[in-house]
Amino acid sequence: MARGGEFVVRPVQAADVVRLSERHDLVVIASGRGSMSAMFPRRADKSPYDTPQRKLCVGLYEGVAPSEPRGVTMSVAPGQGELLEIPMYATAGHVTALLFENVPGGELEMLAEIAYEDDPAGFEKLVLEKTREHHPATFERIDPARFHLTGPLDLLQGAVLPAVREDYARLPNGRYVIALGDAHTVVDPVIGQGANCASYSAWALGQVILEDPNFDERFCRKVADRRRNHVHATADWTNLMIRTPPPPHLLRLFGAMSENQAVADEFTENFSHPDRQWDILATPERVTSFLARHGMS
Ligand SMILES: Cc1cc2nc3c(=O)[nH]c(=O)nc-3n(C[C@H](O)[C@H](O)[C@H](O)COP(=O)(O)OP(=O)(O)OC[C@H]3O[C@@H](n4cnc5c(N)ncnc54)[C@H](O)[C@@H]3O)c2cc1C
Numbered sequence: 001m002a003r004g005g006e007f008v009v010r011p012v013q014a015a016d017v018v019r020l021s022e023r024h025d026l027v028v029i030a031s032g033r034g035s036m037s038a039m040f041p042r043r044a045d046k047s048p049y050d051t052p053q054r055k056l057c058v059g060l061y062e063g064v065a066p067s068e069p070r071g072v073t074m075s076v077a078p079g080q081g082e083l084l085e086i087p088m089y090a091t092a093g094h095v096t097a098l099l100f101e102n103v104p105g106g107e108l109e110m111l112a113e114i115a116y117e118d119d120p121a122g123f124e125k126l127v128l129e130k131t132r133e134h135h136p137a138t139f140e141r142i143d144p145a146r147f148h149l150t151g152p153l154d155l156l157q158g159a160v161l162p163a164v165r166e167d168y169a170r171l172p173n174g175r176y177v178i179a180l181g182d183a184h185t186v187v188d189p190v191i192g193q194g195a196n197c198a199s200y201s202a203w204a205l206g207q208v209i210l211e212d213p214n215f216d217e218r219f220c221r222k223v224a225d226r227r228r229n230h231v232h233a234t235a236d237w238t239n240l241m242i243r244t245p246p247p248p249h250l251l252r253l254f255g256a257m258s259e260n261q262a263v264a265d266e267f268t269e270n271f272s273h274p275d276r277q278w279d280i281l282a283t284p285e286r287v288t289s290f291l292a293r294h295g296m297s
Helices: 014-023 035-039 120-134 194-211 217-241 248-259 261-272 274-281 284-293
Strands: 027-029 055-062 073-077 081-090 093-102 155-159 168-170 176-179
Touching: 014 027, 014 035, 014 176, 027 035, 035 176, 055 120, 081 120, 093 120, 168 217, 176 217, 194 217, 217 274, 248 261, 248 274, 248 284, 261 274, 274 284
Parallel strands: 027 176
Antiparallel strands: 055 093, 055 155, 073 081, 081 093, 168 176
16 A cells, blocks of 8 residues: 555456456456356366255354364264364354364254254254264263353354366456456365465465566466466365265275374375375375375285
8 A cells, every 4th residue: 555555345246347457457356255256167177066065064162172182173974074173262262163064965964054043052952962973072072061152143054066267267358357266266164275275376376476467368377377286286185075975095095094193194284285185195096105105005
């Protein structure tokens, strides 16, 4: 702003984009999962699902003792989905986010559908029951007497349809706009990579702006090239994690993690490096080779 920028907050429609492109050197669409992303065609080759693969129910709760060591945990209920437990500091203080990732048609799907406002106590009772039945390691740390949602606004239910879209679009006036973040690539939150991927993508875009301030198609291609490996690896890895039934080589890796700390550590470390994770997981042969490097046949 000190250098002459102007910060404007207002809704933008797809029809505004041409006019904006004539007033600015570069237009970047980072409008999340909303309708603006339709400007960028969905890539069928990178978007394997036509419907959401998980029904989500995420809320902030009191009454869940932290894991030891304290951290994010993931419980996997075969055939039913996953539960991510995330310690958080919110307006209610130290609380726990419970993100239920429920397989459609499974026994926990209803968590994404029942209305909390209709019967708050009944909702919490159902969450407790489903956790006891399907995610016992988390249930063991819950104090049922203290367990409750921190407030009606601290609950999100729904589903995400994963999609990888084209990196950029050409406008009728010949200018180009770039898609960024969820407007470009939406992933299911099962491994918490969406915002990480959006940040990476923004950084890559910034790097290309520094190198080449000619905002033409060549520029857009450079942005696409710069972020492709990371963004596509994030989408591919996430899409593998939510496949039903789970692919055998993923199960093999999970089994190996339960037996070998170094394997588990490398998998965990790779949450910061989705491209390295996909190097391991892209094919059954790659998993075999990764496990062999850890002395596991
Ligand atoms: C339950 C859940 C849990 C998640 N957990 C994680 C996690 O642990 N880690 C992680 O990395 N990611 C996580 N994600 C994903 C993460 O939230 C998204 O990937 C990230 O928010 C995308 O950022 P974005 O800036 O592209 O879009 P958004 O955060 O959606 O921001 C888009 C902005 O654009 C505005 N906007 C939209 N349309 C218009 C318009 N027409 N005009 C003007 N403004 C507009 C919106 O109001 C919004 O402010 C999670 C997602 C969900 C659903």
